[in-house]
Amino acid sequence: MRSERGDGGRGPGRGGLPAVRRGLAALxxxxxxxxxGGYSVSLTGSAMASTALPFAVLASTGSLTDVSVVMAARIVPLVVLLLIGGVAGDRLPRRRVMLAADTLRTVSQAALAAALLTGRDDLLLLVALAALGGVGEAFFGPSLDGLVTALVPARLLQDANALLSTARSVASLIGPAAAGLLATVVSPALVLGVDAVSYLVSSLMLAALPVDGGVPQKGVPPLVQLREGWVAFRSRTWLWAVTLQFCAFNLLVWGPFLVLGPITAERRYGGPDSWGLVMAAYGLGALAGGLALLGVRPRRPLLVTTAASLCWAAPSACLALHLPLAAVAAGALCAGxxxxxxxxxxxxxxxxxxxxxMLSRVRSYVSFGSLALGPVGLSLAGPLAQRVGVGRVLAxxxxxQLVAACAVLALPAIRGLARPAAGPAEKVPAAAR
Known part of the structure; x- marks a missing residue:
């Protein structure tokens, strides 16, 4: 695969240590x-919480269905409010939108931890608190990509995204392992309190930023802005094709994996610490992949990512085949x-x-489509596994995932989309107006 390096993609790149050093320029x-710094802390807290939450709910209520419902409760408001979050990100200062979202997530996660620690196992309360976290995420996510464009020059955008991806990877590596240890030694619910503190740190860093990001568009009616975002989304085949792929992915692959993976770890591999090992392997793979991209610019990035998405089938397949824990961890490494x-x-x-x-609006349509059926996958994974078996659902x-990735790879719009010579788009193409 031909790659490019430097500002604007001049000349062939070779990767290695010099490329990594170039990739660190965004810092x-x-x-x-x-x-x-703040975002990295919150990512670590979230990685810990996502590992501990199923065990915390299971310890509190003892029901697989309750685990599915609480996990889905965070996704439902996220999906429902994403489009509103996208309009807010293009209509209001993006930093302020993200600051409000992190403040809400701080409060909701602290309350959820307190409820579980004090034995308040009322399912409706747990669902409501998890849902508030989803509300915050619905407003935070769409503004993220747009804020990054205000923090670094255009030539450093991929390197900034690679660093953010690496931070996610480090969080995926450290968070689950720490969560597994803390959940085993103390309590899974306490991990959620740590996550609340991490959101507080992130909100403080956002409050200190000297820029807001974006160009607020208060004069345009929100419904008109929604329509403009939709036109920009549907006019690009590569956008809606990848979105459809990940809509099915969250329904059939990731949702069941998040619910049934911890359950399988509990029944077959020894509990939270083994699941923490699997997720840490996922984080290690993601760390390696992120570092490999620092300073290296594939000319056809969607071709690379779509081919790599075949690897997402690996961890579910390993669990379905009842392979040893080491094989499951290896599959998670590839997926990472x-x-x-x-x-x-x-x-x-x-x-x-x-x-x-219109970046926040388009991002919200992509996220909305990708996550639309996620709550269904999370909600049905537990009950369906009880009826037909965990292995069959994962298989x-x-x-x-294998079939869908091959289908998307066959699209010319995916294989042929190359990096623009002039950097980020500066005006709306006629097809997107």
Whole structure:
């Protein structure tokens, strides 16, 4: 695969240590460095919480269905409010939108931890608190890519995204292992309190940023802004094709994996610490993939990410086949590499091909479509596994991922989309008006 390096993709790149050093240039930007620090802390807390939450709910209520319901409760408001969050990100200062979102997540996660620690196992209360966290995420996510464009020059966008992806990878590596240990030694619910503190740190860093990001568009009616974002989304085949792929992925692969993986770990591999090992392997793979992309610019990024998405079938397949824990961890490692490639190249593609003034709206449509059926996958994974078996549910997801990735790879719009010579889009193409 031909790659490019340097500003604007001049000349062939070779990777290695010099490329990594070039990729770290974004950290020399003070504003990005400030945001990166707070965001990295919150990512670590979230990685810990996602590992501990199923065990905390299971310890509190003893029901697999309750685990599915509480996990889905966070996704439902996220999906429902994503489009509103996208309009807010293009209509209001993005930093302020993200600051409000992190404040809400601090409060909701602290309350959830307190409820579980004090034995308040009322399912409706747990669902409500988890849902508030989803509300915060619905407003935070769409503004993220647009804020990054205000923190670094255009030539450093991919490197900034690679660093953010690497931070996610480090969090995925450290968070689950720490959560597994803390959950085993003390309590899974206490891990949620640590996550609340991490959101507080992130909100403090956002409050200290000297820029808001974006160009607020208060004069345009919100419904008109929604329509403009939809036109920009549907006019690009590569956008809606990848979105459809990940809609099915979250329904059939990732949702069941998040619910049934911890359950399988509890029944077959020894409990939270073994699941923490699997997720740490996922984080290690993501870390390796993120570092490999620093300073290296594939000319056709969507071709790379779509081919790599075949690896997402690996961990579910290993669990379905009842392979040893080491094999499951190896599958998670491969999936982590794929996640790093996607987490770096996908947002960079959006930033380079979508005008900044509608980036939050387009991002919200992508996220909405990708996550729309996620709550269904999370909610049905437990009950369906009780009826037909955990292995069968995971096997169907793994097989689907292989078929879907090959189908998307066959699209010319995916294989042919190359990096623009002039950097990020600066105006709305006629097809997107």
């Amino acid at each position: 020399r930007e003070p504003r990005f460095r400030l945001f990166f 590499v794929a996640q790093a490639l996607f987490g770096t190249l996908w947002p960079t593609t959006l930033q380079e091909h979508i005008p900044n003034e 169907v997801g793994a097989l689907w």
